[in-house]
Amino acid sequence: MFAVSLGNGAELRPLEPWQAEEFLAHMDRGRDFIGQYVGLPDVTSNLDATRRWLQVYADKAAADAGRLYGIWLDGLLVGGVLFRVFDACRGTCEAGCWVEPDAAGQGLVTRAVRVLIDWAVEERGMHRVEWQVSSKNTPSINLAKRLGMTREGVLRENDPYRGIRQDTEIWSVLAPEWKAARGAS
Numbered sequence: 001m002f003a004v005s006l007g008n009g010a011e012l013r014p015l016e017p018w019q020a021e022e023f024l025a026h027m028d029r030g031r032d033f034i035g036q037y038v039g040l041p042d043v044t045s046n047l048d049a050t051r052r053w054l055q056v057y058a059d060k061a062a063a064d065a066g067r068l069y070g071i072w073l074d075g076l077l078v079g080g081v082l083f084r085v086f087d088a089c090r091g092t093c094e095a096g097c098w099v100e101p102d103a104a105g106q107g108l109v110t111r112a113v114r115v116l117i118d119w120a121v122e123e124r125g126m127h128r129v130e131w132q133v134s135s136k137n138t139p140s141i142n143l144a145k146r147l148g149m150t151r152e153g154v155l156r157e158n159d160p161y162r163g164i165r166q167d168t169e170i171w172s173v174l175a176p177e178w179k180a181a182r183g184a185s
C-alpha cells in the first residue's frame, strides 16, 4: 500500500496477517540462518502459526504497543524489523530484526532499523531504544554498533534457547545520542 525506499531496489513496508503465505515462504528460505539465536522461525513454523504471529503484531500496532515491517528487495520479502516492545508512556522501546541469508551483508537491515528509530525518536518522542542480543550473535552486535548503540551489560545465561542457556547483551541508544549522531552525519 505504501513503502519507504531503502535504496538499491529495497523497500520497507507494513507486514500484516494477510501476507502470511508470503512470510512463510520467506521464512522457509531463511529458517536455519534466522533461527541460530532467535525463536522467530519456531513461532512461524506453518501457515496457521504464521498468521497468529502476524496477528499478534497487528494487535500490538493497534494498541500502540509494538510494530512490524517487512523488507522487500526487488519485490521479494527478505527480512523484517520490529518493535517487540513499544511503551509510549515510558518513552522506551525494544527493536529487533532478521534477514534471510541471500540478502544479508548489504546493509539492508541497518537502513531499515534507522528508519524505525528515526520514527520512534523524532515522531513519537521515544527516549530509549533497546537492543537485546545473544552474546554469540556477532552480526547483530555489529549492527548495534553501526547504529551507535552502547553496550550496557549482560544478562548471564538468562535465555534457554534450544536446550542451551545463552547470555543476552543489552545495548541501547538514547534520543539525544541518536539526534546528535544523525545531525553529525
Ligand SMILES: CC(C)(COP(=O)(O)OP(=O)(O)OC[C@H]1O[C@@H](n2cnc3c(N)ncnc32)[C@H](O)[C@@H]1OP(=O)(O)O)[C@@H](O)C(=O)NCCC(=O)NCCS
Residues within 6 Å of the ligand: 033, 034, 035, 036, 037, 038, 096, 097, 098, 099, 100, 103, 104, 105, 106, 107, 108, 109, 110, 111, 132, 133, 134, 137, 139, 140, 142, 143
Ligand atoms: C542480525 C542480522 C539481521 C544482520 O544482518 P546483516 O546483513 O549483517 O545486517 P545489515 O543488513 O545491516 O548489513 C550489514 C553488513 O552489510 C555490509 N554492508 C554492505 N553495504 C552496506 C551499507 N551500504 N551499509 C551498511 N552495511 C553494509 C556491512 O559491512 C555488514 O557486513 P559485515 O558485518 O560483514 O561488516 C542477520 O545476521 C540475521 O538475520 N541474523 C539472524 C536473526 C537474528 O539474529 N536477528 C537479530 C536478533 S538480536
